[in-house]
Amino acid sequence: DADVTQTPRNRITKTGKRIMLECSQTKGHDRMYWYRQDPGLGLRLIYYSFDVKDINKGEISDGYSVSRQAQAKFSLSLESAIPNQTALYFCATSKGQGAVEKLFFGSGTQLSVL
């Protein structure tokens, strides 16, 4: 089945370390997104990409960077991780053209920064 796959599923790292979260999709969608989920704060948009050459900051992009390596791959990096970046991270995709419609989410990456 076409899917949105996030790796790793869980990661524990230390303050100051560089870490990359990866997302790949087999849905053939042009648009990809990174969100983080924190209890009581809901989902907040970090970065999004409407095609391979397009990268846009979201609500909370500070401390994060992204790379759209191909239509199917969208990676999120934390250059120097800090404890308040501990969260559940979701990658999502949607079809291209026009208004954003239905999002398809990966299973999430639980990141803990000690």
Place this chain on the structure above:
Amino acid sequence: AQSVAQPEDQVNVAEGNPLTVKCTYSVSGNPYLFWYVQYPNRGLQFLLKYITGDNLVKGSYGFEAEFNKSQTSFHLKKPSALVSDSALYFCAVSLAGTALIFGKGTTLSVSS
């Protein structure tokens, strides 16, 4: 900039009773509105959307939502709640050409 408010952190309802989960939005333009559900240890799943047309939108699992432009609301409803509806519900809004912005979520608890 667009934003979404879900005024209730938690909604409790007895099985068989109707349920409502509230959502209000703020955008400068015509909104696209969505509801998603998250079951424990799972990613988010799409329930329904409003883009244009009929103000009453029907979605998955018997849920529906009503778009009210004058009140800038998009409340999620179901006539008869099931215990299996217990989950975390998110409202989201976007404008043409922008990504979805989500609310903080409302935990729905349905008791038997």
